[in-house]
Amino acid sequence: MRCKNCNVEIACKSSVCPLCHKPLVSDGEVPFPTPATKKILMGKFSLAYLVIAVIANIVCITLNFVLTPKILWCVPVLVSFIYVYYFVSVTVLAKRGFHKRILGQALILTAIFAAIKLAIGGNHWIFISWLPAVYLVSDLLMLIFIFKKKNEASKYIATLLLLCIFGAIPCISAYVFDLSVKLPSIIATSVSAAIFIICLIVCRKTIIHELKKVFNL
Amino acid sequence: MKYSWYRLDNSAIMYQMVLTPRAQSLFRMGVKLKSPVVPSALKCAVDKAFLRHPFFKSELKRGFFRPYLDENKLPFIIEEDDGVLLKLLDFSSNNRYLLRVSYFGNRFFIDYFHGLCDGTGALEFLKTVAFYYFDALGIPFPDKNILTLSSSPSEEETEDAFTKYYRKPELGKGINSMAGGQAFHVRGKNFSSTGYGLIQANVSTSALLDAAHRLNCSVTVFLTALILASVAEAHVKGVPKHNLTAFVPINLRKRFPSKTLGNFTVFAKIIIPKDCPLDFESLVPVVKKLLEEQLGEREVILKLGFTSLMSKMPLFKFMPLFIKGFISRIGRTLSTPKQTFILSNMGKIDIGENEVIDEFLFNLNCNKKTPDNVGVLSYGDKTLISFTRKIVSTEIERIFCKKLASLCGEVKVISNFREECNAL
Ligand SMILES: [Zn+2]
Numbered sequence: 001m002r003c004k005n006c007n008v009e010i011a012c013k014s015s016v017c018p019l020c021h022k023p024l025v026s027d028g029e030v031p032f033p034t035p036a037t038k039k040i041l042m043g044k045f046s047l048a049y050l051v052i053a054v055i056a057n058i059v060c061i062t063l064n065f066v067l068t069p070k071i072l073w074c075v076p077v078l079v080s081f082i083y084v085y086y087f088v089s090v091t092v093l094a095k096r097g098f099h100k101r102i103l104g105q106a107l108i109l110t111a112i113f114a115a116i117k118l119a120i121g122g123n124h125w126i127f128i129s130w131l132p133a134v135y136l137v138s139d140l141l142m143l144i145f146i147f148k149k150k151n152e153a154s155k156y157i158a159t160l161l162l163l164c165i166f167g168a169i170p171c172i173s174a175y176v177f178d179l180s181v182k183l184p185s186i187i188a189t190s191v192s193a194a195i196f197i198i199c200l201i202v203c204r205k206t207i208i209h210e211l212k213k214v215f216n217l
Numbered sequence: 218m219k220y221s222w223y224r225l226d227n228s229a230i231m232y233q234m235v236l237t238p239r240a241q242s243l244f245r246m247g248v249k250l251k252s253p254v255v256p257s258a259l260k261c262a263v264d265k266a267f268l269r270h271p272f273f274k275s276e277l278k279r280g281f282f283r284p285y286l287d288e289n290k291l292p293f294i295i296e297e298d299d300g301v302l303l304k305l306l307d308f309s310s311n312n313r314y315l316l317r318v319s320y321f322g323n324r325f326f327i328d329y330f331h332g333l334c335d336g337t338g339a340l341e342f343l344k345t346v347a348f349y350y351f352d353a354l355g356i357p358f359p360d361k362n363i364l365t366l367s368s369s370p371s372e373e374e375t376e377d378a379f380t381k382y383y384r385k386p387e388l389g390k391g392i393n394s395m396a397g398g399q400a401f402h403v404r405g406k407n408f409s410s411t412g413y414g415l416i417q418a419n420v421s422t423s424a425l426l427d428a429a430h431r432l433n434c435s436v437t438v439f440l441t442a443l444i445l446a447s448v449a450e451a452h453v454k455g456v457p458k459h460n461l462t463a464f465v466p467i468n469l470r471k472r473f474p475s476k477t478l479g480n481f482t483v484f485a486k487i488i489i490p491k492d493c494p495l496d497f498e499s500l501v502p503v504v505k506k507l508l509e510e511q512l513g514e515r516e517v518i519l520k521l522g523f524t525s526l527m528s529k530m531p532l533f534k535f536m537p538l539f540i541k542g543f544i545s546r547i548g549r550t551l552s553t554p555k556q557t558f559i560l561s562n563m564g565k566i567d568i569g570e571n572e573v574i575d576e577f578l579f580n581l582n583c584n585k586k587t588p589d590n591v592g593v594l595s596y597g598d599k600t601l602i603s604f605t606r607k608i609v610s611t612e613i614e615r616i617f618c619k620k621l622a623s624l625c626g627e628v629k630v631i632s633n634f635r636e637e638c639n640a641l
Contacts, residue, residue, distance in 0.1 A: 006615055006630075007623065008618050008629065010629075010631075011629040012632060017630075019611050019619075019630060021611070031631050032298070033321050035412055036299065036300075213280060216224060216280050216282050216285065
């Protein structure tokens with residue numbers, strides 16, 4: 001079918017000219033499918049969450065400074081909002097590798113514990129028990145994950161080693177903050193160190209190969 | 218050759234660094250067959266093509282200084298095309314491949330991430346897929362100019378040609394001119410969601426060559442001038458505030474003896490002076506002169522050097538990747554459009570005669586800053602000129618096709634009617 005207005009042959013099935021959009025009668029093929037449309041939900045969730053978080057935090061900060069200015073309890077509230085957002089959008093919804101989610105969770109929980117410790121102070125139980133527990137559980141989950149995917153274990157070695165290096169944090173913090181009970185921290189760091197050393201011995205060739213790739217050697 | 222991992226070339230690094238979940242540099246190549254696509258044969262063909270081109274069976278990884286391509290051991294999935302042109306690659310559902318193979322009716326398409334390869338590399342992979350598709354169906358198909366498993370993949374096919382053929386450019390004035398000034402920007406209402414509009418004009422190659430020869434110019438010059446004139450008629454009122462600028466990719470494999478399937482392309486920048494008349498006949502000699510200047514040896518070496526600059530300067534070389542990415546993203550956000558449009562002419566595809574392939578297809582990416590780009594390729598006596606657009610208006614395409622019909626005779630047009638679907 002020709003469009004006289006544009007002086008071209010319309011070679012696909014359509015009731016209007018694709019160039020000038022004037023009506024025509026055509027019986028050509030359908031070259032491309034018509035796409036389905038879908039609504040984007042995540043954008044709306046982010047916006048709603050941001051609004052609620054901003055309002056809640058403004059209220060908390062105001063109450064904190066008016067009622068109990070000596071204890072900054074609004075900081076844990078703020079970091080909790082950040083953590084919930086991270087947990088939903090990155091750990092649950094984003095489809096990244098499970099090994100990266102474990103590492104991400106360990107690091108963000110460390111950051112949150114540090115924020116709580118610095119804001120509230122004291123010889124806090126979070127650093128004595130929770131922080132070592134996070135690293136012990138993370139090490140364990142990572143080992144189970146790699147064991148399940150042992151055919152492609154080389155892909156996850158770098159993340160495991162990184163997690164083990166961060167595994168030094170509980171022990172360092174136990175001595176830096178001079179915690180009253182240091183044993184859980186020492187156990188967590190020792191487990192990380194043991195995994196690190198075993199990895200270096202058993203997977204030496206794979207690690208060298210991965211390092212070459214990462215540093216483009 | 219045992220697959221290990223590949224260093225990414227210089228331009229690929231740029232594509233990777235500005236890669237976000239919402240912005241990917243993709244382009245599409247495809248084949249229109251004379252009969253409906255058989256999905257099982259296509260899947261089989263892609264798997265065989267991966268054996269010949271292990272470079273394409275890869276996933277993108279972030280190194281400390283540079284990204285790299287690592288072997289992807291997960292299965293590759295082909296899918297039915299859903300009509301969203303150059304839809305973003307979903308790395309979680311496609312097993313982290315940097316390409317997508319889809320089909321609809323008589324056509325199958327391969328959408329490539331530009332960080333993996335340029336048009337030439339993409340075409341080699343596509344030809345191999347087409348060859349093994351007919352092989353799977355038991356249809357005899359010549360292997361002229363096609364890389365098949367009768368030859369082994371060579372290291373030259375995956376080399377970083379930018380680094381290999383790098384020659385130190387003269388710094389100073391030349392480098393400054395590489396960055397370029399702000400170009401005239403086509404404005405209009407954008408499609409709000411993903412998926413671009415496509416208008417594909419089909420014209421006789423011999424008629425197009427005759428028309429170009431009558432004006433004593435090449436097909437690339439002819440089409441560039443015609444699109445510039447169409448943009449001017451559709452969008453320029455009076456003297457434009459910024460120069461109309463066409464970017465035309467130059468395939469460096471024609472200048473240097475590289476067989477790389479990765480990126481090895483730089484852009485010729487056709488910057489039309491503001492005082493130049495913007496009708497087609499006046500633009501042809503101007504575009505011809507400017508393109509010849511841009512294709513000069515000194516200019517090409519300068520462009521090659523500029524592209525390689527990042528991996529040669531120690532400051533950039535040893536800067537952690539995340540910092541490079543951060544700087545690049547800021548630069549990209551703040552930068553003004555340097556081109557009005559891109560016209561990429563793949564030239565003539567010569568794979569000998571056959572009775573089964575009707576057309577080859579080539580669609581460029583586009584974005585808000587460059588909302589209407591053009592891909593051209595010829596096969597047999599058909600030249601396909603494909604406009605990919607982000608804006609709703611088809612005015613540039615309408616003016617272009619009408620003028621093309623008056624110069625070259627019959628023009629056949631098809632569209633994906635993006636402007637009519639609900640996702641507007
Ligand atoms: Zn029309």
